[in-house]
Amino acid sequence: DAKTTQPPSMDCAEGRAANLPCNHSTISGNEYVYWYRQIHSQGPQYIIHGLKNNETNEMASLIITEDRKSSTLILPHATLRDTAVYYCIVRAYNQGGKLIFGQGTELSVKP
Amino acid sequence: GAVVSQHPSRVICKSGTSVKIECRSLDFQATTMFWYRQFPKQSLMLMATSNEGSKATYEQGVEKDKFLINHASLTLSTLTVTSAHPEDSSFYICSASHLEGGYGYTFGSGTRLTVV
Numbered sequence: 727d728a729k730t731t732q733p734p735s736m737d738c739a740e741g742r743a744a745n746l747p748c749n750h751s752t753i754s755g756n757e758y759v760y761w762y763r764q765i766h767s768q769g770p771q772y773i774i775h776g777l778k779n780n781e782t783n784e785m786a787s788l789i790i791t792e793d794r795k796s797s798t799l800i801l802p803h804a805t806l807r808d809t810a811v812y813y814c815i816v817r818a819y820n821q822g823g824k825l826i827f828g829q830g831t832e833l834s835v836k837p
Numbered sequence: 838g839a840v841v842s843q844h845p846s847r848v849i850c851k852s853g854t855s856v857k858i859e860c861r862s863l864d865f866q867a868t869t870m871f872w873y874r875q876f877p878k879q880s881l882m883l884m885a886t887s888n889e890g891s892k893a894t895y896e897q898g899v900e901k902d903k904f905l906i907n908h909a910s911l912t913l914s915t916l917t918v919t920s921a922h923p924e925d926s927s928f929y930i931c932s933a934s935h936l937e938g939g940y941g942y943t944f945g946s947g948t949r950l951t952v953v
Contacts, residue, residue: 760941769843769930769944770881813880824871825932825942827881 730814735832738808744801746831748814751795756818759790759797763810764830770813773799804835840864841933843945850921850952858916858948860931866911867933871942872904875928887914921952 731749738744750759761773774781774788776797781788787800801808813830817823840863850856860870868889873881885906886894893906903925905917914933918925931945 764881767928767947767949769841769932769946772941772943775941811880823934824883824886826883827873829880 730816730828732812732814732828732831734829735834737834737836738801738804740806740835740837741803744804744808744833744835746799746801746812746814746833747796748799749796750814750816753794753816754818757816758818759788759794760815760817760825761786761788761799762813762815762827763808764813765807765810770827773812804833806835806837809833809835839933839935839943841867841931841943841945843931843948845948846946847949848951850950852922852952853920855917855919856921856950858918858929858931858950860914860916860933860945862912862933862935862943865933865935867914867935868911869934870908870914871932871934872906872914872916873930873932875930875947881930884916918950921950923952926950926952 758775758777760775762770764770774783774786776788790797811830811832813827842861842863844859870887872884874884875881883896884899887906887908889908889911895901908914928947928949930947932942
């Protein structure tokens with residue numbers, strides 16, 4: 727699976743959009759970008775995934791660059807409950823196998 | 838859907854004893870489950886892949902005789918930490934693979950193990 731690079735930490739003001747970047751320059755054509763988050767002392771929670779088109783769900787939006795070498799997770803109106811570590815992972819879709827976590831980005835949403 | 842239940846959420850045990858952690862997929866069948874360990878301020882580290890009806894596959898550096906994994910049914914995998922020592926104190930998380938809906942993997946809520 728391709729390696730990802732994320733900033734170790736970010737701050738965001740409550741109510742503002744949080745934009746979390748991820749670099750995955752070695753991504754393969756059949757690999758998807760997945761985002762998970764982990765709130766302190768809980769198991770990771772799925773957020774969103776995509777291949778090349780931008781995706782949106784009730785939690786977030788995922789913007790993938792045209793060359794697919796980077797992506798941005800957008801939380802449109804961050805709340806204090808969005809404070810968590812966010813992990814960007816790239817892997818092939820629907821093939822099972824292990825999920826390897828990098829260091830992620832620790833997002834702190836401040837009042 | 839796709840709920841994974843992990844039990845217990847917290848456990849304290851004495852050095853030298855063994856502890857069993859259960860991971861259940863509640864509304865789907867999981868032929869593959871994964872076990873992670875997480876130390877404070879660190880990312881999740883994959884320990885092993887558990888396959889129903891066969892032996893688990895351990896990651897490099899993980900002692901298979903210390904961390905016994907059993908995946909006897911399509912909805913249950915267990916991790917037993919044998920002869921626990923204080924350095925085994927950690928947060929253990931299981932995950933189950935499911936291929937519907939694109940979610941891919943669902944995680945349990947984790948088990949905080951403290952060895953005293």
